[in-house]
Amino acid sequence: MFWQQLVNGVTMGGIYALVTLGLTMVYGVLRILHISHAGVFALGAYIGVVALRLSPNLVVVTLLAMLVCGLVGVLMQRWLYRPLLGSSRIVPLIASIGMFTLMEDLFRLAAGPYVLPLPVRVPFGLDEVTTSVVTGNQLVVLSSAVILLVLAWFVINHTRLGLAWKATEQDFETAAAFGVNVDRAVAMNFLLGSAIAGAAGVLVGFYYNSVYPTMGSVPAYKAMAIAVLGGLGNVWGTVIAALLIGIIEAFLVISPVGLFLPRDSIAFVALILVLLLRPYGLFGRR
Amino acid sequence: MGLYQVTIAITIGIYIILTMGLNIITGYTGQVSLGHAAFFGVGAYASAILSVRHGFPFWAALPVAIIATALVGAVLGAVSTRLREDSLAITTIGINFVVVSVFKYSSFFGGALGIGGIRYPSFFGHMLTKPEYLPVVAACVALGIWFDRRLVRSWLGLALRAVGQDEAAAESLGVDSPRFKIVAFMIGTAYAGAAGSLYAHFMSFISPQDFGFPMSISIISMAVFGGLGTLRGAILGSCVLGLAPEVFRPLVDYRNLMYGAMLLLMMRFMPQGLIGDGSVIWERIRSLFAARRLPGRADERGGV
Amino acid sequence: MRSSGRWVPLVAVILLVGLLGTTALGAEPIKVGLHAPLTGFAAADGLSVRQSVELAVKQVNDAGGINGRPIQLVVYDDRADAKEAVAVAYKLIEQDKVVAVVGGSYSAPMRAVAPIYQQAGIPMVAGFAVHPDITRAGDFVFRCGMLGPIEGAAAGEVAGNVLKAKTACQMTMDNDFGRALAEGFRKRAGELGFKILWESLYPLGEQDFTPYITKLKQLNPDVVFTSGYYNEAAQFCKQAKDLGLKAQILGEEGFDSPKFIEIAGKASEGVIIVTNLNRDDTRPVAKAFIEDYRRLYKMEPDMVGASNFDALLVIADALRRAGSTDPRAIRDAIAATKDLQGATGVIRRFNKLGESTKPIQVQIVKDGRFRYFAEVGDPAIITPPEK
Amino acid sequence: MGHDVEIDLDRGHRAVLLEMRRVSKQFHGVRALQDVTLSVRQGQVFGIVGPNGAGKTTLFNIVCGVYPPTGGSVFFQSRDITRLGSARTARMGIARTFQIVRSFPRMTVLDNVLVGCGHRVYGTLSGLVGTYNRQSVRDKAMDLLKLVGLDHAAGTLAGKLPIGLQRRMEVARALALDPRLLLLDEPCAGLTFGESEDLVGLVQRVRDGGVTVMIVEHNMGVVMSLCDEIAVLDFGVKIAQGPPLQISSNPRVIEAYLGKEA
Numbered sequence A: 001m002f003w004q005q006l007v008n009g010v011t012m013g014g015i016y017a018l019v020t021l022g023l024t025m026v027y028g029v030l031r032i033l034h035i036s037h038a039g040v041f042a043l044g045a046y047i048g049v050v051a052l053r054l055s056p057n058l059v060v061v062t063l064l065a066m067l068v069c070g071l072v073g074v075l076m077q078r079w080l081y082r083p084l085l086g087s088s089r090i091v092p093l094i095a096s097i098g099m100f101t102l103m104e105d106l107f108r109l110a111a112g113p114y115v116l117p118l119p120v121r122v123p124f125g126l127d128e129v130t131t132s133v134v135t136g137n138q139l140v141v142l143s144s145a146v147i148l149l150v151l152a153w154f155v156i157n158h159t160r161l162g163l164a165w166k167a168t169e170q171d172f173e174t175a176a177a178f179g180v181n182v183d184r185a186v187a188m189n190f191l192l193g194s195a196i197a198g199a200a201g202v203l204v205g206f207y208y209n210s211v212y213p214t215m216g217s218v219p220a221y222k223a224m225a226i227a228v229l230g231g232l233g234n235v236w237g238t239v240i241a242a243l244l245i246g247i248i249e250a251f252l253v254i255s256p257v258g259l260f261l262p263r264d265s266i267a268f269v270a271l272i273l274v275l276l277l278r279p280y281g282l283f284g285r286r
Numbered sequence B: 001m002g003l004y005q006v007t008i009a010i011t012i013g014i015y016i017i018l019t020m021g022l023n024i025i026t027g028y029t030g031q032v033s034l035g036h037a038a039f040f041g042v043g044a045y046a047s048a049i050l051s052v053r054h055g056f057p058f059w060a061a062l063p064v065a066i067i068a069t070a071l072v073g074a075v076l077g078a079v080s081t082r083l084r085e086d087s088l089a090i091t092t093i094g095i096n097f098v099v100v101s102v103f104k105y106s107s108f109f110g111g112a113l114g115i116g117g118i119r120y121p122s123f124f125g126h127m128l129t130k131p132e133y134l135p136v137v138a139a140c141v142a143l144g145i146w147f148d149r150r151l152v153r154s155w156l157g158l159a160l161r162a163v164g165q166d167e168a169a170a171e172s173l174g175v176d177s178p179r180f181k182i183v184a185f186m187i188g189t190a191y192a193g194a195a196g197s198l199y200a201h202f203m204s205f206i207s208p209q210d211f212g213f214p215m216s217i218s219i220i221s222m223a224v225f226g227g228l229g230t231l232r233g234a235i236l237g238s239c240v241l242g243l244a245p246e247v248f249r250p251l252v253d254y255r256n257l258m259y260g261a262m263l264l265l266m267m268r269f270m271p272q273g274l275i276g277d278g279s280v281i282w283e284r285i286r287s288l289f290a291a292r293r294l295p296g297r298a299d300e301r302g303g304v
Numbered sequence C: 001m002r003s004s005g006r007w008v009p010l011v012a013v014i015l016l017v018g019l020l021g022t023t024a025l026g027a028e029p030i031k032v033g034l035h036a037p038l039t040g041f042a043a044a045d046g047l048s049v050r051q052s053v054e055l056a057v058k059q060v061n062d063a064g065g066i067n068g069r070p071i072q073l074v075v076y077d078d079r080a081d082a083k084e085a086v087a088v089a090y091k092l093i094e095q096d097k098v099v100a101v102v103g104g105s106y107s108a109p110m111r112a113v114a115p116i117y118q119q120a121g122i123p124m125v126a127g128f129a130v131h132p133d134i135t136r137a138g139d140f141v142f143r144c145g146m147l148g149p150i151e152g153a154a155a156g157e158v159a160g161n162v163l164k165a166k167t168a169c170q171m172t173m174d175n176d177f178g179r180a181l182a183e184g185f186r187k188r189a190g191e192l193g194f195k196i197l198w199e200s201l202y203p204l205g206e207q208d209f210t211p212y213i214t215k216l217k218q219l220n221p222d223v224v225f226t227s228g229y230y231n232e233a234a235q236f237c238k239q240a241k242d243l244g245l246k247a248q249i250l251g252e253e254g255f256d257s258p259k260f261i262e263i264a265g266k267a268s269e270g271v272i273i274v275t276n277l278n279r280d281d282t283r284p285v286a287k288a289f290i291e292d293y294r295r296l297y298k299m300e301p302d303m304v305g306a307s308n309f310d311a312l313l314v315i316a317d318a319l320r321r322a323g324s325t326d327p328r329a330i331r332d333a334i335a336a337t338k339d340l341q342g343a344t345g346v347i348r349r350f351n352k353l354g355e356s357t358k359p360i361q362v363q364i365v366k367d368g369r370f371r372y373f374a375e376v377g378d379p380a381i382i383t384p385p386e387k
Numbered sequence D: 001m002g003h004d005v006e007i008d009l010d011r012g013h014r015a016v017l018l019e020m021r022r023v024s025k026q027f028h029g030v031r032a033l034q035d036v037t038l039s040v041r042q043g044q045v046f047g048i049v050g051p052n053g054a055g056k057t058t059l060f061n062i063v064c065g066v067y068p069p070t071g072g073s074v075f076f077q078s079r080d081i082t083r084l085g086s087a088r089t090a091r092m093g094i095a096r097t098f099q100i101v102r103s104f105p106r107m108t109v110l111d112n113v114l115v116g117c118g119h120r121v122y123g124t125l126s127g128l129v130g131t132y133n134r135q136s137v138r139d140k141a142m143d144l145l146k147l148v149g150l151d152h153a154a155g156t157l158a159g160k161l162p163i164g165l166q167r168r169m170e171v172a173r174a175l176a177l178d179p180r181l182l183l184l185d186e187p188c189a190g191l192t193f194g195e196s197e198d199l200v201g202l203v204q205r206v207r208d209g210g211v212t213v214m215i216v217e218h219n220m221g222v223v224m225s226l227c228d229e230i231a232v233l234d235f236g237v238k239i240a241q242g243p244p245l246q247i248s249s250n251p252r253v254i255e256a257y258l259g260k261e262a
Helices: A002-030 A037-051 A058-084 A090-111 A123-128 A136-158 A160-170 A172-177 A182-207 A213-230 A235-253 A263-277 B003-028 B036-054 B058-082 B085-105 B130-153 B155-165 B167-172 B177-203 B213-226 B231-247 B249-269 B280-292 C007-025 C043-062 C082-095 C107-120 C148-162 C176-192 C210-219 C230-243 C258-268 C284-297 C303-322 C327-335 D056-063 D086-091 D109-117 D135-147 D163-175 D193-208 D220-226 D244-248 D251-258
Strands: C030-036 C071-077 C100-103 C124-126 C141-143 C167-173 C195-202 C223-226 C248-251 C272-275 C340-342 C345-347 C360-366 C369-376 D016-027 D030-041 D045-049 D071-076 D094-096 D181-185 D212-216 D229-234 D237-242
Touching: A002 A037, A002 A058, A002 A136, A002 A160, A002 A182, A002 A213, A002 A235, A002 C210, A037 A058, A037 A090, A037 A182, A037 A213, A058 A090, A058 A182, A058 B249, A090 A213, A090 B213, A090 B249, A123 A136, A136 A160, A136 A182, A136 A235, A160 A172, A160 A182, A172 A182, A182 A213, A213 A235, A213 A263, A213 B085, A235 A263, A235 C210, A263 B058, A263 B085, B003 B036, B003 B130, B003 B155, B003 B177, B003 B213, B003 B231, B003 C082, B036 B058, B036 B085, B036 B177, B036 B213, B058 B085, B058 B177, B085 B213, B130 B155, B130 B177, B130 B231, B155 B167, B155 B177, B155 D109, B167 B177, B167 D086, B177 C082, B213 B231, B213 B249, B231 B249, B231 C082, B249 C071, C030 C043, C030 C082, C030 C107, C030 C303, C043 C071, C043 C284, C043 C303, C071 C082, C071 C303, C082 C107, C100 C107, C100 C303, C107 C124, C107 C141, C107 C176, C124 C303, C148 C176, C148 C223, C148 C248, C148 C272, C148 C360, C148 C369, C167 C176, C167 C210, C176 C195, C176 C223, C195 C210, C210 C230, C223 C230, C230 C248, C230 C258, C272 C369, C284 C303, C284 C340, C303 C327, C303 C340, D016 D056, D016 D212, D030 D056, D030 D071, D030 D212, D030 D229, D030 D237, D045 D056, D045 D193, D045 D220, D056 D181, D056 D212, D086 D094, D094 D163, D109 D135, D109 D163, D135 D163, D163 D181, D163 D193, D193 D212, D193 D220, D220 D244, D229 D244, D229 D251, D237 D244, D237 D251
Parallel strands: C030 C071, C030 C100, C100 C124, C124 C141, C167 C195, C167 C223, C223 C248, C248 C272, D045 D212, D045 D229, D094 D181, D181 D212
Antiparallel strands: C272 C360, C340 C345, C360 C369, D016 D030, D016 D071, D229 D237
């Protein structure tokens, strides 16, 4: 029972990590709480539903979703966030919330309020494999999460782009002074962050076989809590925090405590406790 | 004025009180609070429990609810002194979620069923009807405005704005910012407590989801929409976004869409808010007044 | 801006004439109001409610309306939010001047508006909202759907006497709907003597049930009674099948939607639910509702729609019998409803509190469709409280 | 690194206002200050010089209580203020300006100065509710603005002023605290020669008004003409202290600044 619970927790943690990753990357570069990131996540799932007409293969559908969501992310950055960099910190936050509400309602108007299934065909029939500990679907989610996280790790740590992000993170002007095309770096950051969120959208749509307009609302704020818990801007801190929260939720929910503490506020309670001890999150720095 | 207009007027009055309170915390003192609805809830539940279970009349329940909420607000204020801007914003979201789940989970607060049977205030034995409740709300709004004007003109108000605009500079001038942040949270949440009490007695039935995070978003959107940091902005923002759902009601299916779009476009093209300091509209209004006023008035005191 | 100013008065005149024109043709319409959560998290149910009530109005008007006068439906969205529902109520009463209202939204908004309709003297018939206080607001408020505790007790009856379960667990959705159902089931389990091993609480909108199911597998109860709306229900059944949970899954009216079967897929096979819409119902009203709904909207009807469809029928029937649009007369006529043929079954009567008495249907999913499984008619269970 | 025996030229005819005993400060392993001991006398203009990163601003921040030292203690009017927060030290009469100017951008210049005038009230509760813009208080603020030549700009928003003027406003705002000790952190940075001249005149007028001044400055011309005594910091260590002439000829100071002769 323990191992199965652990797998349940890690699977959820993997999903949280994919959603939160983009959020932390964006915050790292622009210091913006990008709440409409969850709208991009839901958009990914909807692109999945549309892409099904082209090909039922999960990989093809995911790639398409990543492409579209990446572009949408760049558009958001260009059209919405860049012009607002000058104004006070709260303005992009409210604009992002407005965008998120707008996206949720656009999904409803475009695809109807009902839940849409996402019956994708998984390569090598991975989803049929069922062992006592891990279900097929969980295997699909875990393997995809690992692939995407490794991709992100590679880009961030081993490419010039990743270096440009680190420089931009420290200081816009100095980074630009050293020849970093800051604009392009920020755009690429949004591209990757949003693409991964799009992939997460498809994955969650497949795992639960359900795509609906408000599927982004819980991840939106829970991902925010996890991002802060891991240390805003610290990518790996966030991934670890996501896994931790996934596991804690799995075990806490079935324990007597679960009757008092609803699952979705566990992340926040953990956040408040940690922030009181370490104001910059588990792995955050000043 | 039909009951429909009275209902909307009372709702907008309650929004104005909430937004004025948030404006003191986030507008003047610069502490971003995305969980203001939690304190709206604390005031509502305090007033509901006092009046339903302990027979408090409205006139007694209101002040006690205000004080109770301010004390809870002080706790958030203390927490805020340890946190930096962004992690504070997210923590206030967390507090909103946690407070709502406390209402939902404990039977003391009536659990998921909420609390009903909250009586209207009675005035010398005569139970007020809804139209007669409007003046009570209007009086509270007026009181809130008067207190805000006094605050802005006081040393406390000046110190809060100093903390909000540059904490280190304020500290170097003798303003111990942690203490003032706590005071700002107490005042701001006291406003929310009053609004909560007024809401509970107006609706006569409250349930946990009335005070959830979407409500906090509405409140901060009103403050920012009108022009954060200004009283006039808080009032106008509450009226515009308070009326929006009714104005858009005929567009039955597109209401949420219009609300989101309005917020997005507003922030994108007029970040200072409709009539905030530095907004195009306010500058034009001021130039209108300035032209008529005797030129050369020495100063222009803080945002009216 | 100035140029368009000249056009405004002209346009207004045309509009006015247009409006007058239409009403002059048919007899003066009877306005009936409808609350529905058309946007927000409950938008799916809102759409079912609106489509079903509009279908009912169409059927009534096609059959000659109320002694020749057509029903005109006035729909407003309350986003399942108490504050908005209060504004909608006053708008319907004062501006649209409706003579009766169908309460097609969730418990919190319905409970907030019940006293308003009571005070205004406008009869309201709630569809599926389960909160007990709604009908306690007064004699102008009625309810077509079942009360939470009654439905829960019916589920207990099915588990204990029909499925002969010895042990059971409860997966309760954490809102007033879920808690009311759990209370009824617990009471009935006590009466029938089967043991509830574990009761867990999950948040509205939950998608990941794997932790709960892993524990349920360990406890291995005979029956798991789950409350939830169709998305939560489909996730629970799907993941239960994936993880190999053996227990018989027992659901309630929240499961009752074609979407549940579509999303849960193979995992919905064999799931039993207590509800009030019997797909194999041979009665003409139920058949007409199901077939018209499929033809008009190209999708399967569900319980949420059916119970509000019936609420409209109750009002229409009362309007015919009252022979007048005076709200007080309509209320008396509703109270005097007797054996009304509804989509969700025969509405025998409304008691003093305004609660309806109906046998509870038990459906089972066979080859991807809801089919008849049993019916709970024992008055001890289905009779609602009087006060 | 022994430190020079302190030459007490004035034989104590003026009281010691500020004293730092063996103060050191470490940031995550980096030693910003090490065993610094110095004392500033009433009415002096005390200069602190040294290459960038020598720990000058750290010393200022410790005196103002922005953060406590890792070791040693600070006395002001012989009262221990080592652990006192920056707000309380300010209220005791230690005012400061910042290396990078920190005005309240969305307040008028007058309001900026008025914030300083409130120092008597911030510690109390009852005083806080009074109106701040009373005539008496406004007159005092306007006088200070006249002193720094900004009375014409009283009504404009501080954020709209050029940096040079904002820096002058910061001095006026600090003086509003009626300080006994005024700490100026590189006040001449970025100023033209003429503006530096004005500033020297301003500091002298402030000193003549009885306010002791500590100044961190790179512009040696200003330091030499203004300061009665100078302390030199290098890598967090005080390598010399004394009157300007004696400091400029001290070999270790020259070495620290110009590096060893080849």
